[in-house]
Amino acid sequence: MVKVLWLGRIGYGEAGALQRRAAEEVKAGGPEALFLLEHEPVFTIGRNANRADVLFTPEHCREVGVEVVESDRGGKVTYHGPGQLVGYPVLNLHPDRRDVKRFVTDLEEVLIRALAGFGIFARRSTLKERVSSLWVGNDKIAAIGIHISRWVTTHGFALNVSDEPLANFAGIVPCGITDGGVTTMERLIGQAPPLRAVADAILPHFGDVFGREIIAA
Secondary structure, three states: OEEEEEEEEEOHHHHHHHHHHHHHHHHOOOOEEEEEEEEOOEEEEOOOOOHHHEOOOHHHHHHHOOEEEEOOOOOOEEEEOOOEEEEEEEOEOOOOOOOHHHHHHHHHHHHHHHHHOOOOOOEOOOOHHHOOEEEEOOEEEEEEEEEEEOOEEEEEEEEEOOOOOHHHHOOEOHHHOOOOEEOOHHHHHOOOOOHHHHHHHHHHHHHHHHOOOEEEO
16 A cells, blocks of 8 residues: 655655655654655756766855755756656555566556556657657656665656746756756646646556555645
């Protein structure tokens, strides 16, 4: 069973603390969790990142209200902010799902199925540098970055729902990719669904793909 918690808009540091506590509970045999939320504006720098991929100066980041934070997730630089649905699953992959690639692929599959329900047909890319993300044509609609400790997961996915995040994506080289764009559900279908509606659409697919029963907290 996975306990689902809708956190609303929350800072990156606060969400990180919640994940760490949940991960310790899972390691101790407690319930798994899925946090769904949107972040205050933040550029996050993953373990494989080049800080030069943050294009805004520190002064400009302060002017536009974007925090810059180093993260223990995999991947490079990305942006989180209002209008983007973020999901942080805290799952125990032991003993039968101890496969990092499978976990990432399963997260992608959840989003592919959920987006299809909105008439959006996202796909994985065959290009090596575009792994752990979903694309519509040459534009990225979702990114995935994870951390696994003792086969317990933290971090997760970020799905661009409204056009609101697009302006701040100009401040980075998203995931180090220079030859692709960024898109949103709003851009593709003409309007932004409510974040809670998108979250609700994801849950049954998450349960099916991961073989979990979804429990609302």
